[in-house]
Amino acid sequence: ARTAAVIPAAGRGVRLGPGAPKALRTLNGTPMLIHAVRALAASRAVSLVVVVAPPDGAGEVKSLLDAHALPDRTDFVVVPGGDSRQESVRLGLDALPPEYDIVLVHDAARPLVPVDTVDGVIEAVREGAPAVVPALPLADTVKEVGPAAPGEPEPVVATPVRARLRAVQTPQGFDRATLVRAHETVTEDVTDDASMVEQLGLTVVVVPGHEEAFKVTRPLDLVLAEAVLARRRL
C-alpha cells in the first residue's frame, strides 16, 4: 500500500488576526506550512505530499518548498485550492497518481503533529479501517446552545456526556476510494473529512491523538507553538 498526504493550506486564517495566509505565518522563523510538510514527510510510509495552496499562491508555495530542506525520498506537488476546505481537499485528491491507495488529510494549521501520531493513523488504515481519526479526551465540558432571542443571552439546550466526547485532530487517514466516494456524495458543509465517510454509513475509528497536534487558530496558539518548538530545540 502506498500512502500520500494532502495538506490543505489555502485558508486565510482570519481568526489569527491580520497578515499573511495562516499557513505562511512563521513559527521560530519557518513557515507553519513547512513545519507541517516536514511533520508528514517524517513518516517513512509517506512517499508523496500534495500541498493545496491559496488559489493565487501556488507559485509562492512552490518556491517556499524549494527553499527549505525536505526529505529526498518524498515527492512534493503543489496545486491551487478552492473557496472551502472541502473544495481544497477535493482538488488535492484530484492530483493524486493512481498508485496511492491510502490518503492522509492534514491541516497545515497543525504544524507540530508528532510522527508517531502520523504512523498510528496509517497503521489503522492498513489494518482495514476505511477512515481513521486521531483524537483526545476533552478537558472542558461542552454545552450545546440554542438560538438567542434578540437582546438575550444564548440558552443551553444540552450537555453531552464528556467522557464520550473526543476532540478530533489530523492527519485523518482514509482508504483512498472511500474518501473519493465521500467527496462525490456529500455536498453539505462539513468541518472534517471523516464526517463525510460517516455520512456514507461507514465506521470511522479513533486512534490516540497528541497534545502537540493542536490546531494553530488564535494568536495564543502561536505562542504555544513556538514554546513547543523551543522545547524540541528546533
Ligand code: C5P
Ligand atoms: O479554517 P480552518 O482552521 O478550519 O482550516 C483548516 C485547514 O484548511 C487549514 O490548513 C486551511 O489552510 C485549510 N483551508 C483550505 N482551503 C480553504 C479554507 C481552509 O485549504 N478554502
